Amino acid sequence: MGARRDRLTVRDRSAAIGLTVAFHILILMALLWLTPDILPFRDKEISLSTFNLPAEKSGEQNAAQKNQSKEEKRQAQRQEANPRPTPPIPAEQPVTPPPKVAAPSMIYLSPEEFAASDIGKIKGKRSNGDDNGQDSASVYGPGEGPGGAQLYNAQWYREPTSTELAGYLPxxxxxxxxxxxxxxxxxxxxxxxxxxxxxxxxxSGLGRAVRRAAWQFRVIPPRVNGRPQIGTWVRIRIDYIEGVQRLN
Known part of the structure; x- marks a missing residue:
């Protein structure tokens, strides 16, 4: 009888402990169910935000930036204190018109007079010396040229035309x-x-007219001992008779 009572006592105690534990578990579950925000059992969507943090600058870089900022401020202050002078605008130079060159006086001839003045049809007087190697024998005066130079009569290589002479006539x-x-x-x-x-x-101005037209003249140099004497002086005379030029 005593052993049976002991088994019942142990069995009763185990049941009581089990009931107590189950009761506490139920209470804990009820508390958790009533207060769900204490421990989050549900998955929540979590959004992540990312941002970059600037790297820490070393002391040398910070000092260099500070020095650069100070130098820029100094330059700005210098420019404000000493502004650059504005270059002067050059004044426009007045345009000087070229001097007017007076045109040579022209003589207007009729067609008949112009045909009669064609000196190409007139034979000029020539000196004894010609282009065959003979000496020029016709000499104008003893030392009558410039500086006492001896003058020879001109021998035409090509006679000037009336057009070449007419442009310089007075x-x-x-x-x-x-x-x-x-x-x-x-x-x-x-x-x-x-x-x-x-x-x-x-x-009359005829001498000056002949001199001004002389740059067109073509003359054979005088010959001495069969050789042309370039640099010697020659005399050139042109006669004007009623619009006709005669060469001498």
Whole structure:
């Protein structure tokens, strides 16, 4: 009887402990159910935000930036204190028109007069010396040229045309007259350093007209011992008779 009672007592105690534990578990579950925010049993969506943090700058970089900022401030202050001068705007120079060159006086001839003045049809007087190697024998005066130079009569290599001469004639040209000049022979049958020796009528301007047209003249240099003497002086005379030029 005593052993049976002991088994019942142990059995009763175990049942009581089990009931107590189950009761506590039920109470704990009820508390958790009534207060769900204490321990989150449900999964919640969590949003993540990312951002970059600047790296910590070293002390040398910070000092360099500070020095650069100070230098920029100093330069700005210097520029404000000493502003750059504005370069002066150059004044516009007045345009000087080129000087007017007076056109040479022209003489208008009728077609008949112009045809009659064609000096290409007129044979000029030539010296005894020609292009066959003979000496130039016709000499104008003993030392009558510039500086006492001896003058030879000009021998034309090509006679000038009336058009070449007419452009230099004076407007108040006399009906008859002549112009006499002395020129120095140069290369290619040209003449240079021409000077007026005389003219008629005096003051008519015919001598100057011949001298101004002389740059177009082509003259054979005088010959001495069969050789052309380039640099010697020749006399050139052109006669004007009622619009006709005669070469001498």
């Amino acid at each position: 407007a108040a040209m006399p009906r008859n007259g002549y112009g006499l000049i002395a020129c120095q022979t140069i290369e290619n049958f040209h003449v240079d350093h021409c000077q007026v020796l005389g003219e008629s009528p005096l003051g």
